[in-house]
Amino acid sequence: MAGGKRMTREFEGKTALVTGGTKGIGEAIVRDLLSVGFNVAFTARTRSDIQAASEDFSRDGGRRVLGLPADVRDPDSCGSVVQEVVERFGGLDLLVNNAGVGRFAPIQEMSLEDWHVQIDTNLSGVFYLSRAAIPTLKKSGDAWILNIGSLAGRNTFAGGVAYNASKFGLLGMTEAMMLDLRYEGIRVSHIMPGSVDTGFGDRPAGQKEGWALTPEDVARAVLDLLRYPGNALPSRVELRPSQPPRKT
Numbered sequence: 633m634a635g636g637k638r639m640t641r642e643f644e645g646k647t648a649l650v651t652g653g654t655k656g657i658g659e660a661i662v663r664d665l666l667s668v669g670f671n672v673a674f675t676a677r678t679r680s681d682i683q684a685a686s687e688d689f690s691r692d693g694g695r696r697v698l699g700l701p702a703d704v705r706d707p708d709s710c711g712s713v714v715q716e717v718v719e720r721f722g723g724l725d726l727l728v729n730n731a732g733v734g735r736f737a738p739i740q741e742m743s744l745e746d747w748h749v750q751i752d753t754n755l756s757g758v759f760y761l762s763r764a765a766i767p768t769l770k771k772s773g774d775a776w777i778l779n780i781g782s783l784a785g786r787n788t789f790a791g792g793v794a795y796n797a798s799k800f801g802l803l804g805m806t807e808a809m810m811l812d813l814r815y816e817g818i819r820v821s822h823i824m825p826g827s828v829d830t831g832f833g834d835r836p837a838g839q840k841e842g843w844a845l846t847p848e849d850v851a852r853a854v855l856d857l858l859r860y861p862g863n864a865l866p867s868r869v870e871l872r873p874s875q876p877p878r879k880t
Contacts, residue, residue, distance in 0.1 A: 641668065643668045643669045643670050643878065644669035645671075646669070646671070646726065647670065647717065647721040647722070647724050647726070648671070648672050648673070648724075648726040648728060649673045649675075649714070649717050649724060649727050649765065650665070650672060650673070650674045651674070651675045651704055651730050651731035651757070651761060652724060652730045653672075653676065653730065654674065654676040654681040654684070654685040654699075654733065655681070655830070656828070656830035656847050657730055657825075657828060657847045657851070658674065658728075658731070658780075659685065659828065659847065660846075660847035660848045661728055661847075661850070661854050662674050662697075663859075664848075664851040664854065664855055665726075665854075665855075666689065666692050666693040666696060666697065667692070668855065670696070671697075671698075671720075672689070672693060672697055673698040673713070673716070673717045673720070673721070674689075674697075674698070674699055674700070675699075675700050675701070676699070676701065676702075677701065677702070677703050677866070678701070679701050680700040681700050682700070685699060685794040698716070698720050700713050702727075702759030704731050704758075704760060705749075705753055705756065705757055706760075707753040707763075707764070710760040710761040710763075711764045711765045712760075713761070713764075714765050714768060715860075718768055723771060723772060724765060724772065724775070725776070725832075726775065726776045726777075726858070727761065727765045727775075727776070727777045728763065728778045728854065729758040729761060729777070729778070729779045731753060731757060731778040732754045732780070732782075732798075733749055733750055733753045734795050735750060735751075736791075736792060736795065738790065742743045742793055742794060743813045745851065746794060747793075747794045749799075750794040750795055750798050751794065751797065753798075754795070754798035754799065755802055755805065758779055758802060758806075765777075766813070766818065768855060769817075769818050770818065772817065772850060773817050774862060775818045775819070776818065776820070776857070777813070777819075778820075778854060778857060779802060779809075779818045779822050779823070780825075781802045781803060781806070781823065782795075782826075783824050784796050784799045785799035785824055786800075786801040786803070786824070786870075802822070803822060803824070804821040806820060807868075810865070810867050810875030819865050820867070821857055821865070821866055821867055821868065821869065822867065822869070822872065823850060823857075823869045824869065824870045824871065825845055825871040826871065826873055826876070827843075827844040827873055827876065828844060828845045828847060828849075828850060829844040829846055829847075843873050843876055844873050844876075845872075850871065851872065853871055857869065
């Protein structure tokens, strides 16, 4: 068993790469992919996080797990990650662009550093890694790129000047990627969750009293997309809590 799920192994022999795979949504996605037979490479920027997660994931995945320190803001790092995945597993069938950061402040208080780290991670990082992975994904014959975005890509909020900009941009980029790659054997989709109960943006998990989405809800959407037949492409999935608090 892995994460309480039956090991169906329906994707035995396929390989996935998940960015930001040691915490929150990324961690849940890695666990679910392992549970259905994927080889899974995952990234994080901190070697200590990679080591701890690798030991944990290996209990279920064994040799099917590969942790790689990487910074998606660096194009060279992205290219190296793809190369290491291919050297270890022989190919790549699924890229999940999940790495993201959130730093929230009004525009007049937003530092240049906080602006750039969000745009460079949440938007440019997806471009860099997707561009590096596409030649290998094309060899799969049935590949996916799944970008984990946010409903903040459609709905603005005060203090979200950089975060909203990055997520609105990600929505547009993902839909253009879908059109570019649909005849190349690569399906591209965008998962846009609402409030997810994680520690994202330095907000502690467990403070939303059970109404928010869980990381496992988002991971389930990933598996649901992968199970669609080859003639179908759900290009955007908007995922909301069923009963958020009423606005007064």
